[in-house]
Amino acid sequence: MKQLAIAAATLVAAALAAGPALAGKDLDNIRKRGSLVCGVNTGLAGFSIADSQGRWTGIDVDVCRAIAAAIFGDANKVQFKPTSAAVRFTALQSGEVDVLSRNTTWTLTRDAAQGMVFTGVTFYDGQGFMVAKKLGVKSAKELDGAEICVQSGTTTELNLTDFLRANKMEKAKAIVFEKIEEATSAFFAGRCQAYTTDASGLASTRSKDAKNPEDYVILPELISKEPLGPAVRRGDEELFAIVKWVVYAMVEAEEYGVDRANVDQMKGSANPAVKRLLGVDEKNDMGKLLGLKADWAYQVVKQVGNYADIYERSVGPKTPLKLERGLNALWSKGGLQYAPPIR
């Protein structure tokens, strides 16, 4: 009901808003407000989750901090707004949040017809299944006849029905929940034999919510492509460009070996690409082109880190999620993370 109320309220807000958005208006608003409002997940370990002190951690959250660092030079000027899967787009469309950084899959429909544009991919993911180990299931194709818990309002539920259809698994039954917490708690209570979401989400849930993570296995099949990334409202190309290039700057920084620990030494680097990135080269002020300060990328790396920094501390092998880089390694190391040149 609360979500319905939010949706209704945002619609009313949309109805009352003075007029059409002009290009650059969102960025102006962010600057005037003095902080970035970022729509994040209500709680997905490794992506966006708040601890008992209300401190947010995770990849999606760090992307928001990086954007704030680029715009304001201060990574703390972010307000995080937890959104459910069902209201996230309404929240972005109506202007309740400036950026939606909430493990959201980039699809054509969302890009073309939902009043929003994706800026890039911060995490290459795929949908998988988790089952209790005692069932002895080895492959997702054995799940015919099982009850499968799934969250509604996601590409996940669409992929699931496609997968069941393609494999003629007519006896399998999806049990649909609105919130991720409801879906996972129903799964761990034994309401369903399988739970499906993005593989990273499975690892996250298993580490956070399972009483004994060893009792659950993640099946090997990935049944979809799920490129997750931040999105902004249509109509503000300046903000769009900034969000896009902040993500690229983090990838580029990793590529040139600039990380949070060594960024100050790297300022003295002779490599022109590094000098351009960190804004040391006054003749090549990349920040100015984006409408930012010259040291925008320096602030991003200094205060938040490069892509490897945020990956390793959020979901990497040393975290409870234990996710290898895989598809998310740099292109030069066999992965898909690739940034166009900053020049």
Place this chain on the structure above:
Amino acid sequence: MAAPNPALSRAPATGAWWNDRRVRAIFYQMVFLAILVGAVWLLVGNTVENLRARGLKSGFDFLPSRSGIPISDSVLDWDPDDTFGKAYLVGILNTLRVGVLGIIFATILGTFIGIARLSNNWLISRLASVYVEAVRNIPLLLQLILLYAFVTRTLPDQLDPIVIGGGFFLSKSGLMFPLLKLEAAHYAAGAVLLASFAAMVGYNYWAKRRQDATGVSPPRLLPSLGILFLPALAVFLVMGAPAEFDIATKTRFRFIGGGAVAPEFLTILTGLVIYTAAFIAEIVRSGILAVSYGQTEAASALGLTRGRTLRLVLLPQALRVIIPPTTSQYLNLVKNSSLAVAVGYPDVVAIEMITMNQTSRALEAILLIMAVYLTISLSISLAMNMYNKRIALKER
């Protein structure tokens, strides 16, 4: 709205026309109407303009397109290839299912609890009081979440259900029951049953007429039952009495087959019934207390039996007090069923929230939800008001 006739309104000629009350009344109404139209125009215009500026599509053209969504509990056969329009229909039927069954059970339970609170037995009346006070003072959402957690945690695993017998099983998948395989004989018996029902109503009408005319009441109960069931039973037996049942059988993950009542449905239905019954109980209690004891004494003096006293004297008077507030409770129950979202039951709100998310037509989805609740609520109000009028005090 006709223009005021100056000749009439200025008849006494005691002041200027703008001091005339009727002229002023019409003027104020015009102003109010103008403000209303202006506000609606502003809202609609702005919404359309903003939707357009944000590159959002609008309109109801998504209804006939393929949905691709799973729905876990549906009266109709649901397939992800079906359209959003059918999903809407499934949602409406699911809401109605909870609403209708909820109203019936809440009324029955509420009446019992209400009467129990008036019981002379100390234990019974205290238990009923505790029930009413505990249930109506805890938020419904909390009760639902608690109930669902209770249901999913305490029921046994799908592979190890409680065997009730006769093809009934109870597990985390819900209550499974045997489903009759329908054949020609069943349809024929059903048709005969319908015809018999009409005949039974006719017999009772005749019996009433006869009692009015002669003062002798012909037997009613037994002949009625006979008329209703015997012909259908005869047809069924003649056609070979086929009774094959589809019973759930064990598969790798769970019992499949037969019919099933999902735990989500059980939760939302039980939750709504328990909650609303507490309110109805209080209404019933107040209704019965509103009839003075003198009425009972008068009925006894006339020689009416206890049953007839209740049926012919007490209830008709109590119902006058009971019906209007009960209508509100029925409306509340239907509207509260939108909390089904919290326990994973696909009612119309849950399904339209999904539709909204998959198609991004937020405004349209909310309008569709509003239309459903408005229609259901107005229908309940209409039916209850008609019933209320029928039982209202008739002054002759």
